[in-house]
Amino acid sequence: xxxxxxxxxxxxxxxxxxxxxxxxxxxxxxxxxxxxxxxxxxxxxxxxxxxxxxxxxxxxxxxxxxxxxxxxxxxxxxxxxxxxxxxxxxxxxxxxxxxxxxxxxxxxxxxxxxxxxxxxx
Amino acid sequence: xxxxxxxxxxxxxxxxxxxxxxxxxxxxxxxxxxxxxxxxxxxxxxxxxxxxxxxxxxxxxxxxxxxxxxxxxxxxxxxxxxxxxxxxxxxxxxxxxxxxxxxxxxxxxxxxxxxxxxxxx
Numbered sequence: 472x473x474x475x476x477x478x479x480x481x482x483x484x485x486x487x488x489x490x491x492x493x494x495x496x497x498x499x500x501x502x503x504x505x506x507x508x509x510x511x512x513x514x515x516x517x518x519x520x521x522x523x524x525x526x527x528x529x530x531x532x533x534x535x536x537x538x539x540x541x542x543x544x545x546x547x548x549x550x551x552x553x554x555x556x557x558x559x560x561x562x563x564x565x566x567x568x569x570x571x572x573x574x575x576x577x578x579x580x581x582x583x584x585x586x587x588x589x590x591x592x
Numbered sequence: 593x594x595x596x597x598x599x600x601x602x603x604x605x606x607x608x609x610x611x612x613x614x615x616x617x618x619x620x621x622x623x624x625x626x627x628x629x630x631x632x633x634x635x636x637x638x639x640x641x642x643x644x645x646x647x648x649x650x651x652x653x654x655x656x657x658x659x660x661x662x663x664x665x666x667x668x669x670x671x672x673x674x675x676x677x678x679x680x681x682x683x684x685x686x687x688x689x690x691x692x693x694x695x696x697x698x699x700x701x702x703x704x705x706x707x708x709x710x711x712x713x
Binding site: 496568 | 595596597599616617618622640642644659660661664666670688689690
């Protein structure tokens with residue numbers, strides 16, 4: 472593999488809430504996404520989900536309260552915990568999660584992208 | 593858990609080549625480290641090792657050639673591949689790897705920190 476420049480990868484797409492896969496390590500996928508507005512409440516029963524913000528602001532709404540992530544900040548939503556991501560316009564973030572992780576958990580929305588349709592860039 | 597500010601965590605220690613654990617996700621540990629100069633050639637037979645650079649420059653010497661990582665760049669050393677990390681002074685980087693990963697693989701050096709002595713910060 473070649474090295475990966477994370478910001479260059481963010482320049483390759485414009486879709487919102489559409490994770491792009493940039494790497495795989497130990498069965499986990501490294502994904503980047505852009506977001507704006509609210510996604511949907513959902514959970515992943517078997518997978519922890521790691522978020523790192525690169526630009527903008529990502530709020531992870533949890534039943535226990537909101538986690539507000541600015542650039543350089545990270546959070547791990549533990550398996551089984553309901554969450555709803557909300558982003559300021561043009562927020563850029565990374566997720567690291569097992570290849571089995573469904574985009575919006577058990578919830579199907581018009582913006583849900585099934586794992587097998589998530590694109591490598 | 594609380595959110596993690598990655599740069600604040602880098603401010604909490606000064607040791608070189610001494611990984612500090614900042615999070616766990618799906619059995620993998622998120623570690624940060626500072627490096628300067630050369631570590632040692634080694635490999636991890638069963639674990640891929642993900643590197644992301646935050647400051648300075650980290651070169652991963654491989655038998656196939658050198659991977660030179662600047663801030664915002666990442667690389668995954670696949671399991672079984674020999675590598676030797678070399679860093680410019682005060683280089684800051686993150687590693688994500690399974691909890692089973694030995695610091696310098698099968699090689700024991702004076703700076704090797706066994707997994708059970710790697711500190712959470």
